[in-house]
Amino acid sequence: MVAHFLIAFAAAALAVGLALLLMRQLERRFGGAGPARGLERGIEPIVFLFRNQVLIDATGPARALLATLPGQGDWQGLTSWLAMRLPDFGALLPDLSGAARLEFKERAQGHPLRLLAEDLGEGVVRLTLADPAAENAGILVDSLSLGVMEQELEILRSTMDHSPMLAWRQDRQGQVTWANSAYMDLADARLPDQTQWPLPQIVDLSARPASGGGARRIQVDHDGQSRWYDCHVHEVAEQTVAIALPADAAVRAERALREFVQTLTKTFADLPIGLAIFDRDRNLQLFNPALIDLTGLATGFLTARPTLYAFLDRLREARMVPEPKDYRSWRNQMASLEAAASSGHHVEMWSLPGGQTYRVTGRPHPDGAVAFLFEDITSEISLTRKFRADLSLGAEVLDSLEDAVVVFAANGELLISNRRYGELWGAAAPATLDDHIAIWTQACGQSPGLAALREALHAALPDQPVRGAMAGPAGGLLSWGLRGLSGGRLLLSFAAPMPTPPLAADPPARTAPADPAETAWLRHSMSG
Numbered sequence: 001m002v003a004h005f006l007i008a009f010a011a012a013a014l015a016v017g018l019a020l021l022l023m024r025q026l027e028r029r030f031g032g033a034g035p036a037r038g039l040e041r042g043i044e045p046i047v048f049l050f051r052n053q054v055l056i057d058a059t060g061p062a063r064a065l066l067a068t069l070p071g072q073g074d075w076q077g078l079t080s081w082l083a084m085r086l087p088d089f090g091a092l093l094p095d096l097s098g099a100a101r102l103e104f105k106e107r108a109q110g111h112p113l114r115l116l117a118e119d120l121g122e123g124v125v126r127l128t129l130a131d132p133a134a135e136n137a138g139i140l141v142d143s144l145s146l147g148v149m150e151q152e153l154e155i156l157r158s159t160m161d162h163s164p165m166l167a168w169r170q171d172r173q174g175q176v177t178w179a180n181s182a183y184m185d186l187a188d189a190r191l192p193d194q195t196q197w198p199l200p201q202i203v204d205l206s207a208r209p210a211s212g213g214g215a216r217r218i219q220v221d222h223d224g225q226s227r228w229y230d231c232h233v234h235e236v237a238e239q240t241v242a243i244a245l246p247a248d249a250a251v252r253a254e255r256a257l258r259e260f261v262q263t264l265t266k267t268f269a270d271l272p273i274g275l276a277i278f279d280r281d282r283n284l285q286l287f288n289p290a291l292i293d294l295t296g297l298a299t300g301f302l303t304a305r306p307t308l309y310a311f312l313d314r315l316r317e318a319r320m321v322p323e324p325k326d327y328r329s330w331r332n333q334m335a336s337l338e339a340a341a342s343s344g345h346h347v348e349m350w351s352l353p354g355g356q357t358y359r360v361t362g363r364p365h366p367d368g369a370v371a372f373l374f375e376d377i378t379s380e381i382s383l384t385r386k387f388r389a390d391l392s393l394g395a396e397v398l399d400s401l402e403d404a405v406v407v408f409a410a411n412g413e414l415l416i417s418n419r420r421y422g423e424l425w426g427a428a429a430p431a432t433l434d435d436h437i438a439i440w441t442q443a444c445g446q447s448p449g450l451a452a453l454r455e456a457l458h459a460a461l462p463d464q465p466v467r468g469a470m471a472g473p474a475g476g477l478l479s480w481g482l483r484g485l486s487g488g489r490l491l492l493s494f495a496a497p498m499p500t501p502p503l504a505a506d507p508p509a510r511t512a513p514a515d516p517a518e519t520a521w522l523r524h525s526m527s528g
Contacts, residue, residue, distance in 0.1 A: 046129040050075055051122070062129070078127075084177050085113055166202070166229060166244035169236075174201060177239065190222050205233055205242060217247060273375045280368030282308040282338070294358070294374050295320050308338060308370075320358075322350050337362060342370045349377075357381045403493045408433050410488030424473065424494060433457065443473035456482050457490065 046065060049057040053075035058066065069077045082089050102117045116128040160167055161181035168179035176199040179187070184199065191200050203218055220227045228251040229244035268275055274291035278284055284305045292299060296318055297311075306314070312334050315321050324330035340346035341362020350358040361373040398405055398418035404425070406417040412433035425439055437454055444450060449470030456466045461484035472478035479495040 048078065048127040048129075050125045050127070056124075065129075082115060084171075084175065086115055089115060089117075164246055167242070168199075169239050169241050170201070170205070171239060174205075176201060186220070186222070190220075203229075203231060203242065203244060205231075205240060217251075218244065273373050275371065275373060276311070277365065277369060277371045278308050278311075282370075284308075284311060285369070291374060294376055309334070319353050321352070323353050338370070341372065342368070403495055405491070405493045406436070407485070408436075408490045408492070415489065421494070444471045444478075447471050453480055453482070457492075461490070 044059045044061055046062045047059045048055065048062050055066075055074060066078065069081050079089075103114065114130045116130070118126045118128075120126055163180060164182060166180070166183045166186065168176050168183045170176050176183075179199055183202065187199050187202055190202065202220060215230045215232050218229050218231045220229065228247040230247045230250075231242060231244045234241045268286075268288040271288060272290055274294040275286070275288045276284060276291055277286040284302060284307075287302050291297070292302065295315060297314055301314065309331075312321065316324075316330065321330070324333065337346065337348065337360070342364050344364065346362040348360045350360055352358065356376060356378045359373075359375045359377045361375070363371045363373070365371050395416075395418075398416070399420070401418060401420060404418065404421035404423075406421050407415040409415050414431055414433075414436070425436070425443065430436060430439065437457070440450060440453075447470055449468055452468050453470060456468070461482065463484075466482040467479065469477055469479045481493045481495075483491040483493075485491055
């Protein structure tokens with residue numbers, strides 16, 4: 001009997017030993033000596049402890065959640081965040097201290113959330129957050145993946161907080177559920193007493209474009225000034241995502257451009273020159289009222305933005321272009337005008353059938369555009385023709401004089417001379433007074449009369465004309481007269497040479513005694 005007992009005991013001990021050995025081998029193969037992985041106890045719950053709405057303790061995941069919430073991570077920030085996700089919690093929040101235990105569940109689809117609120121007495125409230133979908137799941141994340149996700153989250157959060165643009169999200173009811181630092185700073189500056197969650201709505205998105213993705217210009221008033229933004233709106237997961245880019249510089253540039261265009265428009269409206277600007281497709285884009293007055297074209301025709309050739313055809317019908325020989329030559333002429341105007345500065349004179357004269361100027365503009373200026377120069381042409389006729393008449397009068405006449409400017413430059421002066425001193429008249437004196441000296445030689453003329457030319461002239469006589473280029477007597485004109489100009493005239501009478505063997509006897517004054521003048525002239 002004892003032997004049988006010993007045998008049974010030995011068999012049981014051997015079985016236990018084999019079982020322990022098998023368990024040791026399985027432990028070494030699947031995880032070492034640590035606790036079993038299926039019983040992971042390291043996952044902490046999300047629990048907050050508040051006393052009189054002041055945080056006194058929290059688990060690690062709870063503090064991590066507070067760090068991601070806007071604000072200072074206090075009671076206000078947490079309850080505002082919970083009120084946006086648990087509608088019943090927001091309604092029962094004032095009576096939270098009066099109940100010992102309340103449980104809330106998020107009824108919206110997507111990410112379920114459960115909150116357990118417990119009143120522990122003496123103003124202490126414990127809030128426990130749980131995700132029903134992740135309970136008892138035992139989900140583990142390795143430290144490397146978690147570090148990468150946290151780093152990327154920090155980069156995105158820092159980028160949005162340091163961005164000058166306004167970014168926020170709002171739900172279907174228009175409540176702001178998330179905002180970056182720029183939005184929160186602006187909201188705090190505009191409404192310092194209303195920066196509690198949910199944040200106030202700075203921009204009304206109800207008037208956004210029907211497409212939903214288009215940008216629109218919005219204005220936000222702050223400190224008596226207006227800030228402008230280009231707002232882009234998108235719908236994402238039953239939320240409205242809005243991004244407002246600063247547009248103050250663009251608004252100032254547009255305002256300056258608009259004022260500049262208005263100034264140009266007023267200037268063009270007062271110009272007496274007709275202006276027509278055609279784009280690269282040769283459609284009329286801009287014209288001023290003077291163009292209507294000069295061409296007589298209808299305002300409706302011009303506002304319809306006709307093409308360049310339709311514009312020129314209408315001018316031809318109105319007889320406001322030079323009369324061509326035929327239509328083909330006229331089109332070729334207009335094509336040449338358009339090509340010359342688009343390649344560079346081009347000017348044409350149009351003599352119209354009605355007797356008017358227009359100056360048409362073509363200038364290239366950026367992006368292939370071309371501008372035409374129409375200017376009525378009829379009075380200018382008439383004045384030029386009259387001036388030329390007066391000059392021609394004056395030249396004819398000077399050329400008809402028997403005396404040689406020349407006019408010098410105050411600086412000695414030759415202004416005008418008649419034909420008789422050219423015949424007397426040579427056709428190729430030099431440009432300066434000193435050159436003319438040299439020609440006179442070479443033709444007549446040095447003499448007292450020429451010296452007197454040279455001295456009178458370089459001296460201050462009296463009010464009365466100065467006269468004298470000198471030897472002529474042909475050997476006869478030549479009288480000269482000098483007169484001062486306005487502007488310091490000098491008028492010099494030379495009388496025709498006096499012919500010398502032929503010598504006779506017996507000169508005729510004078511019937512009358514010679515005049516003493518004439519004799520003295522002759523002696524002076526001969527000596528000169």
